[in-house]
Amino acid sequence: MSATDEGRVETRRSAGLLIAALLSVPLGVVALHGLAQDPDFVERWYSDRVFVAVRSAQLSVSRLFPCSLSEILVGLVVAWFVARSVRCLRLFCARKVSVREIIFGALHRALVGGAGLWVAFLLLWGFQHARRPYAFHSGLEPRPISTQDLRALSFYLVGECNRWRRQFDLDDCALLPGEGGVDARILDAYEKLGRRVPALRGGQPLLRRAILSPLLSHLGITGIYSPFTGEAHVNPEVSPWIQPFAACHELAHQKGFAREDEANFIAWQVCRLSEDPALCYSASFVAMSHALSVLGQDFPAAAEELFLLLDAAVLADLEENRRFWASKDSALVGLAQSVNDTYLKTAGSPAGARSYGRMLVLMVAERERGVGY
Secondary structure (H helix, E strand, O other): OOHHHHHHHHHHHHHHHHHHHHHHHHHHHHHHHHHOOOHHHHHHHHHHHHHHHHHHHHHHHHOOOOOOHHHHHHHHHHHHHHHHHHHHHHHHHOOOOOHHHHHHHHHHHHHHHHHHHHHHHHHHOHHHHHOOOHHHHHOOOOOOOOHHHHHHHHHHHHHHHHHHHOOOOHHHHOOOOOHHHOOHHHHHHHHHHHHHOHHHOOOOOOEEEOOOHHHHHHOOOOEEEEOOOOEEEEOOOOOOOOHHHHHHHHHHHHOOOOOHHHHHHHHHHHHHHHOOHHHHHHHHHHHHHHHHHHHHHHOHHHHHHHHOOOOHHHHHHHHHHHHHHHHOOOHHHHHHHHHHHHHHHHOOOOOHHHHHHHHHHHHHHHHHHOOOO
């Protein structure tokens, strides 16, 4: 085959990859929303079979590494990018490639690589967005909540924060490394919840303390789950009373519940079932912050009235948490929030980032059922 023929074959191959990459995103979105119309099928064939096998394989590999495999892979990608950039610069200086060729080559690789990650994301974890809702698994019957419901829940959570805050020292919030890096208190609580909700049973959890925590902090992230390696991560820089809730939230993703509101609610349940004051406070603190924020959007006076009922120690924790995030505030936070909002809407949550607050709906449903209160 001549050099000209080889060039034509390479051009056709590149064009084919580019077309496939451009088609993969809309086709993936269509497939995700199409599967969401039949959650029983997703639950039976993907959640109970494919995902379980994938997660088991992922964690078996990830456990071979003493630190986060996903962060190692990120480092390798960055190193590859730097090496590639240096190579392109050398070729440009030697006048072997033009600026146009460099730009188009970079765009081509970015599109093909991004499409590959998108397809891998869907196959490894993303289709969990289309499974049966957690309310089905836990036997709850959520309904739209009224302002009265929200005020009653907020009042309850304020009281819970005050009650639990008096029963522990902040050092008690520190996450202790246990099996798979998971605090034994969290492991025990997940086991208790698994007896109530079979969908949460099984699997050996794996929790990492993120090495890239400064970056996560500047992105406004308390924890993150890697669908490519199956690892849950908690940001060790955030306030210690936030970390237990964040860990339980990311482990809920690892258990196969992708929706953010459901992961929040599972984290609430796990922390409360631990019966440990520090973990109970972590759950109540985060839930109370969500509740007062939602209430304050339409009824600021009511939120302020409840805010004044908080003990001085809880107020101090709120202020310290506010100062921490204010010190990390940057353009990256807004960008990360926009990206996350777009991702949630693409994955089937029309409310986008606002879906995080829907944990309150599940909390009201659980309260009405009289479980855990």
